[in-house]
Amino acid sequence: MKKPRFRTLTYAGVGLAGLAAFLYAEEVKTEEAKVENIESKIAYDHSEIANSGQLVMSYADVVEQVLPSVASISTFAKPGQQRGPGGQRQLDEEDLEALPPMFREFFRDYMERNGPQGEEQQSPRNQRRQRQQAPVRTGLGSGFVLTEDGYIVTNNHVVDNSDELKVTVGNASREYTAKVVGKDPQSDVALIKIDAKGLIPAKIGDSSKVRVGDVVLAMGSPMGLDQSVTQGIVSAKGRSQLQILSGQGQMGGYEDFIQTDAAINPGNSGGPLVDAKGRVIGVNTAIQTRTGMFAGIGLSIPSNMAVAIALDLAGDGKVERGFLGIQMGDVDSGMAEFLGLKDDRGVTVTAVVDDSPAAKAGFQSGDVIVTVDGSEVEDYVKLRLLIGSKRSGETVKFGAKRFNEETKKPEDIELQAVLQSLDGEKVLAGMQRGPGGQNAPALKGNEFLKGVRVVSLNEQLRADYGVPEEVEGLVVTSVEEDSPAGKVGLLEGDVITKVNRKAVKTTAEAKSLRGEAGSVMLLEIFREGQTKFLPVKN
Incomplete structure (x- = not known):
């Protein structure tokens, strides 16, 4: 809360x-x-699914249980502003030719009946009448009933950019006008409300217990065919970095999809993905396809995430996410070996925002986060999801690895941070870096390490290499490939900003720090807008 x-x-x-x-x-x-x-009105069911290995000949009982909770959502826009679900343009003839032949006539007929293309074939009088009759139907989507008094979960892209929503529930003929309670573009979850009583809420399962291979059913209104059901299995979990939600704000999308081979097509978006006991374990959201139609890869938002966001939206129409205040990067094999990690799982802290919860907790650039509240962190996507699921004011415990400069050995540390509310503008102001470049002319420079030459930054070098004003350090002008630094990935054009966590601006400072180091030095470098760490043998 x-x-x-x-x-x-x-x-x-x-x-x-x-x-x-x-x-x-x-x-x-x-x-x-x-x-x-x-x-208190949501019907939760987190019991285990029996794994008897017996072949189920019918899911009719499950379907009969769930379909009364499935909603069909029609979106409308004012004439002249017609756009499809999520603000997408309507299909044209070129798009139709890209579809399989068996689908072309269906979509052509549908567009003529409902889309703005049908308006073009009407008489001038009918066109004038159509323009006066606002709004015009622009798309279809699905949803599921969360509470008996009319709260319905769907996708943001279903209801976004619409002026009016019409909803039918189950196989009832009554049509409701819905209002948007709140939308969250970063997760693609939305909560809408209709004025109704006595609806049958869907049972909500625990998506964290879902296993790859579990049988699932996808329900909704694909291509306008209400109350449709398809069956498949859970193909994978934790799908992310698919760029499906990219562009949804400066911070990008929160992706943690369940993958399924249950057929999901246009119109299924927002509908429930249910398990063999009829419990919602996902919200059907997207498909990976080259044709625009289902190709065996459907993606659903886990129910645990979707319901938590829906409840947050129910409060004030907004989602509050925790803010830690770090810039993150993956752990490479060199960093893992340097810190004595068993593998490359974890997240490298590449920068810490001033006066942020991370700064107050004592985080340092170069730290590698391995656990959050006891849960292992595999990569920066997992860490971002874990932090984003927390709330402002929550205290979070982090397990991390840090190289001790005095003992010259890595050590385990524990840090506690009190999260703040995520503020995109604050994050960008504290962490945004400009793009880097590597098209600068070759310079001789001074030798800093074996096979590595560097030169201090100046205005001309900043322009040549694309280095932002706030970045200070030494530009690497040449690296021998078989040198210790070259073998761990140091490149010409990199900017060495710190040596063993101490800032450097001159070659003399770098050489002095090298003399104080042990057998391995930790270089902090700036490359193409990102901060990286390279452990180099001294």
Whole structure:
């Protein structure tokens, strides 16, 4: 739950500040009570699925249980602003030719009946009448009932850029007008509400218990065919970095998809992916395809993530995510060996935002985070999801590896950070770096390490190599491939910003730090807008 955050109005005196704090606290209490009331109406079922290995001849009982909770969502826009679900343009003839032949006539007929292309074939009088009859149907999607009083979960891209939503539930003919309670583009989850009572809420399963190979059913309205069901298995878990949600804001999308081979097609978006007991374990969201149609790879948002976001949206229409304040990178084999890690799992801290929770907790660039609250961190995607699932004010324990400069050995450390609310502008201001370049002319430079020559940064070098003003250090002008530094990946054009975590601006400073180092030095470098760490034999 969101925790109260109090502000004082210093310009108005203590009395007004106290009143403001009281009113704000009452508002937060009201929001929390609303969320708790909604959550108490959700039907959870986290029991295990029996694994008897017997062949199931029919899922009809499961389907009959779930379909009354499946919603069909039609989106509408004002004339002249018609766009498909998620703001996508309508299909044209060129798009139709790219589809398999058996689907072309279906979509052509559908577009003529519902899309703006049909308007072109009407008489001028009918066109004028059509323009006066706003809004126009633009797309179809699906959803599932979360509570009996009308809260429905769907995808953001289904309801985004729409002026009106019409919803039918189950096989009932009644059509409801829905309002958007809240949308979260970064996860592609949305919560909508219809004015209804006595609906049948879907049972919500525990998506963390889902296993690859489990039987699943996808339900929804593919291509406008309401109450459709397809069957398959869970093909994989934890799919990310697919760039499906890229472009959804500066921070990118939160991807942790369940992959399935249950057929998912246009119109299925937002509908439930259910297990063999009829419990929702995912929200059907996207497909990987080259044709625009299902090709055996469907992707669903895990139910644990989707429901948590929906509850957050129910409070004030927004999602609050935890903010730690680090820039992250993957652990390469050289860094893993340097710190004595068994493998390259973990996340390297490449930068720490000033005055952030990470800075206050004592994080340093070069630290490698291996656990969060006892859970192993495999890569930066997993860490981002874990932190994003937390709330402002929560205390989080991190297990990390750090190289001790005094003992010249890596050591295990534990850090605790009190998260703040994620503020995209703050993050970008503290961490954004410009692009780097490697098209600068060759310079001789001074030898810093065996086979490595460097030169101090100046304005001309910054322009030649594309180095931002805030970056200070030594530009690497040449690296011999068979040198110790060359073997671990140091490249011409890299900027050495720190040696053993101490900033360097001149060759003399770098050589002095090299003399103080042991058998291995840790170089912090800036390359193409990112910070990297390279352990180099001295």
